[in-house]
Amino acid sequence: MQTAVSDLQALAAKLRLADRQAVAEALNLIDDQRPAARAKALELLAALEAERLANDGHLIGITGPPGAGKSSLLSTLIDYWCAKGLKVAVLAVDPSSPKTGGALLGDRLRMTGAGQHKNLFIRSLASRQQLGGLAAEVWPMSRILLAGYDIVLIETVGVGQSEVDVASMVDTTAYVVQPASGDSIQFIKSGIMEVPDIMVVNKADLGAPAIKAANDLHQVMRRSTQGSDWKIPVCTLSARDRQGIDALVNALEAHRAHLVSMQLLTAGRTAQQGAWAIRQLQEEFGNSGVARLGGAAAIARELDNQHDLGELLASYNARAEHLRASTKAWPT
Amino acid sequence: MSTSKDRPWLVRTYSGHSSARTSNELYRSNLAKGQTGLSVAFDLPTQTGYDPDHPLARGEVGKVGVPISHLDDMDVLFDQLPLDQMNTSMTINAVAPWMLALYIALAERRGIDPATLQGTTQNDIVKEYLSRGTHIFPPGPSLRLIVDTITYSVPNVPKWNPTNICSYHLQEAGATPVQELAYALSTAIMVLDAVRDSGQIPEADFPKVVSRLSFFVNAGIRFIEECCKMRAFTQMWDEITLERYGVKDAKQRRFRYGVQVNSLGLTESQPENNVQRIVLEMLAVVLSKDARARAVQLPAWNEALGLPRPWDQQWSLRIQQVMAFETDLLEYGDILTGSPVIEAKVQELMEGANAEIQRVAEQGGVLAGIESGYMKQVLVKSHAERLRAIETGELTIVGVNKFKETAESPLTQSGDGGIMKVDPAVEQQHIKAIQAHRANRDQDKVAIALNTLRDVAKSNDNIMPASIACAHAGVTTGEWAQTLRDVFGEYRAPTGIDISSSIGGDPERVAALRERVTATGSSLGRPIKLLVAKPGLDGHSNGAEQIAVKARELGMEVVYEGIRLTPQQIVAAAQEEGVHLVGLSVLSGSHTAMAEMVIDGLRAIDLGALPVTMGGIIPDDEHVALKQRGIAAIYTPKDSDLNIIMAEMIDLARVANQLDALGPL
Ligand code: B12
Ligand SMILES: Nc1nc2c(ncn2[C@@H]2O[C@H](COP(=O)(O)OP(=O)(O)OP(=O)(O)O)[C@@H](O)[C@H]2O)c(=O)[nH]1
Ligand SMILES: [Mg+2]
Numbered sequence: 001m002q003t004a005v006s007d008l009q010a011l012a013a014k015l016r017l018a019d020r021q022a023v024a025e026a027l028n029l030i031d032d033q034r035p036a037a038r039a040k041a042l043e044l045l046a047a048l049e050a051e052r053l054a055n056d057g058h059l060i061g062i063t064g065p066p067g068a069g070k071s072s073l074l075s076t077l078i079d080y081w082c083a084k085g086l087k088v089a090v091l092a093v094d095p096s097s098p099k100t101g102g103a104l105l106g107d108r109l110r111m112t113g114a115g116q117h118k119n120l121f122i123r124s125l126a127s128r129q130q131l132g133g134l135a136a137e138v139w140p141m142s143r144i145l146l147a148g149y150d151i152v153l154i155e156t157v158g159v160g161q162s163e164v165d166v167a168s169m170v171d172t173t174a175y176v177v178q179p180a181s182g183d184s185i186q187f188i189k190s191g192i193m194e195v196p197d198i199m200v201v202n203k204a205d206l207g208a209p210a211i212k213a214a215n216d217l218h219q220v221m222r223r224s225t226q227g228s229d230w231k232i233p234v235c236t237l238s239a240r241d242r243q244g245i246d247a248l249v250n251a252l253e254a255h256r257a258h259l260v261s262m263q264l265l266t267a268g269r270t271a272q273q274g275a276w277a278i279r280q281l282q283e284e285f286g287n288s289g290v291a292r293l294g295g296a297a298a299i300a301r302e303l304d305n306q307h308d309l310g311e312l313l314a315s316y317n318a319r320a321e322h323l324r325a326s327t328k329a330w331p332t
Numbered sequence: 333m334s335t336s337k338d339r340p341w342l343v344r345t346y347s348g349h350s351s352a353r354t355s356n357e358l359y360r361s362n363l364a365k366g367q368t369g370l371s372v373a374f375d376l377p378t379q380t381g382y383d384p385d386h387p388l389a390r391g392e393v394g395k396v397g398v399p400i401s402h403l404d405d406m407d408v409l410f411d412q413l414p415l416d417q418m419n420t421s422m423t424i425n426a427v428a429p430w431m432l433a434l435y436i437a438l439a440e441r442r443g444i445d446p447a448t449l450q451g452t453t454q455n456d457i458v459k460e461y462l463s464r465g466t467h468i469f470p471p472g473p474s475l476r477l478i479v480d481t482i483t484y485s486v487p488n489v490p491k492w493n494p495t496n497i498c499s500y501h502l503q504e505a506g507a508t509p510v511q512e513l514a515y516a517l518s519t520a521i522m523v524l525d526a527v528r529d530s531g532q533i534p535e536a537d538f539p540k541v542v543s544r545l546s547f548f549v550n551a552g553i554r555f556i557e558e559c560c561k562m563r564a565f566t567q568m569w570d571e572i573t574l575e576r577y578g579v580k581d582a583k584q585r586r587f588r589y590g591v592q593v594n595s596l597g598l599t600e601s602q603p604e605n606n607v608q609r610i611v612l613e614m615l616a617v618v619l620s621k622d623a624r625a626r627a628v629q630l631p632a633w634n635e636a637l638g639l640p641r642p643w644d645q646q647w648s649l650r651i652q653q654v655m656a657f658e659t660d661l662l663e664y665g666d667i668l669t670g671s672p673v674i675e676a677k678v679q680e681l682m683e684g685a686n687a688e689i690q691r692v693a694e695q696g697g698v699l700a701g702i703e704s705g706y707m708k709q710v711l712v713k714s715h716a717e718r719l720r721a722i723e724t725g726e727l728t729i730v731g732v733n734k735f736k737e738t739a740e741s742p743l744t745q746s747g748d749g750g751i752m753k754v755d756p757a758v759e760q761q762h763i764k765a766i767q768a769h770r771a772n773r774d775q776d777k778v779a780i781a782l783n784t785l786r787d788v789a790k791s792n793d794n795i796m797p798a799s800i801a802c803a804h805a806g807v808t809t810g811e812w813a814q815t816l817r818d819v820f821g822e823y824r825a826p827t828g829i830d831i832s833s834s835i836g837g838d839p840e841r842v843a844a845l846r847e848r849v850t851a852t853g854s855s856l857g858r859p860i861k862l863l864v865a866k867p868g869l870d871g872h873s874n875g876a877e878q879i880a881v882k883a884r885e886l887g888m889e890v891v892y893e894g895i896r897l898t899p900q901q902i903v904a905a906a907q908e909e910g911v912h913l914v915g916l917s918v919l920s921g922s923h924t925a926m927a928e929m930v931i932d933g934l935r936a937i938d939l940g941a942l943p944v945t946m947g948g949i950i951p952d953d954e955h956v957a958l959k960q961r962g963i964a965a966i967y968t969p970k971d972s973d974l975n976i977i978m979a980e981m982i983d984l985a986r987v988a989n990q991l992d993a994l995g996p997l
């Protein structure tokens with residue numbers, strides 16, 4: 001489809017209202033890698049309501065091993081929030097085949113509300129060439145959705161780099177484990193303890209194995225979060241039977257409230273957009289380009305003060321322009 | 333050589349369409365032609381528990397089978413047919429307890445002792461998740477319903493086969509003989525274990541349960557291997573029933589099976605060749621006396637064109653009769669016993685099957701293998717391998733990838749296109765009829781019966797008595813199923829497409845297509861994104877799956893959500909996902925209704941320019957109208973070359989986005 005956006009301001013205004021057609025068009029634009037589209041995408045992002053992106057809504061990452069029940073859990077959460085009249089958007093990321101580049105995007109299958117709620121919007125995307133990590137488009141897409149939706153959920157399979165990536169893009173990360181699969185032990189061993197804000201043991205309907213997994217995690221969590229302000233809760237639930245969802249919803253809300261009270265919500269989002277800008281620069285100009293700008297750490301220090309996405313994009317653009325101008329024979 | 337001639341198998345024809353009245357007439361005329369058993373085909377709304385006026389039934393009522401909504405329908409279906417002398421097979425699964433309840437209630441209404449009823453309810457849910465696609469409830473409750481029908485009918489309807497474990501549909505979804513053996517036997521073990529553990533059957537009666545389990549098996553064109561497969565089934569079942577369940581009486585350990593021969597290999601091109609295929613496939617299951625089928629039903633020469641007409645079915649019936657009555661087949665004992673070649677093949681199949689049975693057990697059993705998607709992935713992969721072998725020419729299909737030149741077939745030249753078409757007006761008639769039925773019954777009785785059903789569903793009690801009471805009270809199929817939906821929930825089975833390994837294909841053409849996909853992706857700004865979707869109640873997923881697998885293999889990003897989506901869900905997905913192309917797959921005859929609803933839905937949200945293609949069983953004489961309605965391209969079984977389909981789809985995406993078409997591959 002062509003992105004015949006004559007007026008990005010008007011499009012941004014529609015995004016604010018979660019107009020489905022506008023959302024679809026904007027996501028297509030963000031996904032479009034052609035230079036003209038990329039420039040336009042940046043303009044669109046800059047036109048979004050900065051205040052809202054800095055303070056409103058809730059960006060939630062749901063990650064965990066394949067088949068743990070992430071999509072099923074999302075389905076339950078979606079129905080819960082939609083029933084309350086909230087607007088919910090989902091970005092479901094699936095791995096691309098490293099060999100062919102193709103992808104099978106199948107998470108909608110488990111989200112029974114897909115195509116049924118008017119306040120629900122689900123976009124699936126492939127992880128593309130990113131080695132195990134998340135596609136660069138995920139972050140700007142999440143901004144497009146945050147502009148109009150109350151809750152934005154990002155589902156990623158917790159393999160390789162993607163679980164760390166997603167944690168650096170959202171306010172709250174929930175990590176879902178599957179009982180009796182050794183997931184919890186794997187998780188504890190893998191040492192990615194910094195990823196989750198909430199642990200979820202799904203498939204509680206299986207009984208004993210779920211209780212055991214929950215107990216194991218409780219112990220580890222208690223030890224690892226000693227002395228920190230946020231104690232990682234372990235929610236045991238069944239996405240299938242829709243049991244135990246309230247506790248998870250409460251934990252998600254509590255974590256957001258915790259961020260707000262510690263003045264971390266806005267700061268976190270500022271850090272996320274700075275990290276994205278640096279990653280963009282790295283992707284386009286390589287580490288050497290970033291080094292010429294003084295290095296990632298120095299850029300991050302400067303960008304960390306730019307809460308406003310529009311301002312951030314302006315400084316990003318300035319840097320990109322500088323590098324482009326200084327690079328002879330830039331391939332087109 | 334044996335002295336007495338063996339009795340012929342039950343001769344059946346799988347049929348039913350339009351209405352109970354029309355189907356009854358068809359059954360009576362088939363019996364008059366020498367058919368000895370009935371095999372009822374239900375329409376998809378009935379099979380998935382919807383009444384004709386449910387929105388999801390739109391376009392499907394009376395199409396591929398007979399709609400049966402309540403006891404009066406059942407009465408008409410068996411009008412003038414003596415229930416106590418018939419042998420009736422019903423291809424019914426998620427709502428099997430209900431259809432059995434209607435059949436028993438009909439016997440009671442006619443003053444016939446239900447203990448005299450003979451026949452089969454298919455009632456095997458595993459192969460529904462894996463292939464057939466008319467499941468409703470999640471695996472746990474589904475298994476419970478199977479157990480309930482078994483534990484009810486063994487004492488009360490002792491000549492009934494309450495469940496018919498199916499490997500037939502697995503082969504139709506691509507399974508190899510080893511996979512057929514392994515998954516069917518694993519399922520049988522799961523069912524018997526569940527009956528034993530339910531405590532509803534006294535230990536002494538358990539052998540009776542074992543002896544009532546029957547099977548429904550496929551026979552493909554590799555007929556020697558298939559014949560060996562039947563022998564392997566027989567031997568393995570004998571061992572399992574003896575060793576695992578301690579059944580002492582050899583008769584009760586017999587592998588009793590019915591057959592429908594392979595239809596997946598029946599072709600649209602040169603359709604007359606299908607007759608040879610059907611004959612050879614049948615030979616596999618009747619040839620050896622020790623492993624001979626108990627009942628046989630054959631597809632017709634026009635299988636891949638559409639539904640068979642009475643004459644087409646008669647032709648297939650006569651194939652059975654020639655085999656049974658003209659040849660000397662039934663005069664001999666087992667003619668294969670002692671053949672070292674056969675023994676070795678049987679041994680090989682049994683070893684392979686035992687290894688796969690073990691693998692499934694190690695992963696937590698059949699239900700776990702369903703839920704994890706493992707078993708479905710195995711089938712999708714086998715089917716992809718089959719298509720790859722056809723593509724490269726390793727597997728010969730006469731008239732398809734070899735000996736393609738042909739004279740025009742007079743068989744397809746008749747005015748009706750060589751198939752039967754159901755009058756679309758029947759749907760409206762059924763909607764009126766069901767509404768009249770609901771208005772003219774004792775509502776209090778209905779409410780009480782449904783309340784009891786709900787309570788029983790929530791408890792551990794057997795579902796059958798409450799269902800029979802519902803039948804007598806005039807409850808409808810949709811009401812019975814909805815009550816259980818409310819209690820058990822619904823289940824969408826894994827699609828099995830996430831196969832990690834590459835499927836291969838003709839290397840040169842695959843490479844050329846990959847290049848086109850990549851180049852088009854760069855021009856579009858992002859990889860080609862394709863929505864493959866199955867609208868309506870149709871469960872034929874093979875085509876959609878293989879298109880999705882192939883597109884992914886070529887580098888497209890493919891959204892696929894499995895079977896049974898509403899047109900609204902598809903339209904929403906097209907918008908939300910920002911796809912370049914929509915591909916619908918419909919094989920159940922509801923293509924026109926589905927195409928219209930999807931196209932109109934897309935236009936309503938300004939996506940009218942999005943190319944929509946359609947594949948499946950779509951009669952030639954309907955293509956023009958569908959294209960006028962907005963379908964960009966139509967593919968049927970004779971478009972067996974997926975590479976050509978892909979090249980055209982890439983071009984459709986290009987042209988819709990103002991890029992030049994790249995032309996034929
Ligand atoms: C295999 C099969 C089954 C399997 C399905 C397994 C599965 N998971 O898919 C089983 C045994 C389960 C089955 C069951 C039934 N079947 Co059936 N089945 C067939 C059969 C033999 C082959 C279909 C097939 O899979 N072919 C292989 C695939 C790869 O080919 P394909 O789907 O045609 O796809 C090709 C093209 O059509 C096209 N294409 C298809 N989809 C798409 C999508 C896109 C986007 C594109 C681009 C292209 C494309 O590309 C493919 C490449 O060649 C056909 C007859 C035949 N020989 O065609 C009957 C047939 C389709 N079945 C039929 C019927 C009636 C049924 C039942 C409804 C019977 C009943 N009353 O219960 C049941 C119920 C199924 C359900 N839930 O809907 C009828 C339909 C009649 C009609 N349309 O008028 C047929 C035509 C047989 C007949 N003559 O009666 N069936
Ligand atoms: N018993 C049980 N099964 C569940 C539950 N939640 C999900 N499942 C099943 O687990 C399987 C995987 O569920 P999904 O929701 O697709 O899991 P996922 O984590 O999104 O999977 P990927 O996206 O493929 O990584 C399916 O068969 C579900 O039916 C639950 O609470 N209990
Ligand atoms: Mg998922």
